[in-house]
Amino acid sequence: MQRVYTNSTIWRSIASKIRKNLFSINDHFAVRSFSAVPLAAAAAKLHQPDIPCDFQKWGSIGFCRTSKFASGFNPLQPKPLDTIVDVHRLKDRYPEDIASIWDDYHIGRGHVGATMKAKLYHLLEHRASECRYFVIPLWRGSGYTTMFVQVQTPHMIFTGLEDYKARGTQASPYFTVSFYTEFAESKDLVLIRGDIVFTSKLTDSEAEWLLETAQSFYLNDTRYKLVERFNRETRDFEFKDVLQILNMPIL
Template sequence: MRRLPLWILRSAAAGSLRSPAPSRGGCPVPRAPHLPAEAAAAPAELARWLPRRGYSRFASGFTPLEPKKLGSILDVERAKGLSPEHLVAAWDDYHLGRGHIGVSMKAKLYRLLEQRSATCPYFVIPLWRGSGYTTMFMQVQLPHMIFTGLEDYKARGTQASPYYTVTHFTEFAETKDTVLVRGDVVFTSKLTDAEAKCLLETAHSFYLNDVRYKLVERFNKETHDFEFKDVLQALEMPSM
């Protein structure tokens, strides 16, 4: 696989702004800085050199990507007797303060995620941090999602180690219309729990929101037309 040229991704690299802005729903929303128009320019061929194989090459030999069993997290037999609402509440309560991320989604949304990620498995997401943003590279091969820093991916390619892994559990999709989602931060020095939750919510939104998904499609299928500034605009982040 060809390595990503540094100039291709300079507009998606970590940036800095003058001052942070208050957060909204756990994901900070920055104030727009006074920048010249040329500062908003982003490369048009960001995804041209992305890998076209399964995620195992990206994270080869990385144990957190080994399939997790839901039974190692909760008592599946006992959970079968719970209503969907009580199951979700128990799942959420279990993950509070444990250093992991626990969310849930409807089975219909998971099937949509499955359908869309099958042909568009890659994307880049800016994550607001301090007075600027850093960019994460993500790869989806359900039931897993994996995230690493774009700078690490640029430097190490398929040998880059994931910062964060996500597993979707479908054991209750048919009986309770519920898919349980578990996120594990691999490197706590790279990503906080709050950032991990924000990253997961943002990733899901780009695949499940019809308008945002057009950017994912463009990134994977029409790389010449992809502009990173459109992602920033969708998230109400200023271009660097």
């Protein structure tokens, strides 16, 4: 469990680490485009804005509930939506039916299933393009552990802050989330799937709470101001403000 540091020294240190670990990502890196191409080869083709850590390696394992992650790990091929559900049959369903089917499919399967309106997803996408990183305290018993969040739509990645501080680009993701936009235009619906990579570090209920909380910080105007401060005005960022807005005690 962790204590809160009221000064911004720790956040300046984290921001400095992020800047040192930046690298670009190709604009073709979407849900269907991950492959087991070595990172060094992929890095030579990158053109998009900088993001920290090995995003290809992190995002690629989002569809496999496994702890087999280490330096040199080969990215796995993620499942396209039509291998999870019958997309053709869903095209004739009402949005409410699709959301219900999607939620039911994930019950008891060790994954998190959720949906959101296309308008909200576009807002998340826009805000994440400007402010990609945040920190969220996860309450456990009499204290909390802090999670580092990276949002690179259509993906959202969570890892332990202490792991990130200690290992940088070698930090292992605890939980990965992918957003499917196949029904965004026709049904005003975006399907969300979360996969816990390390079940020893995160429970299903904790993963669900993290997803809901992360989305709230990007979609709620008041909460998003803290995300902006973390990304743009790190010197003025106070972690206690996050604790207060989540009604968590300052230890």
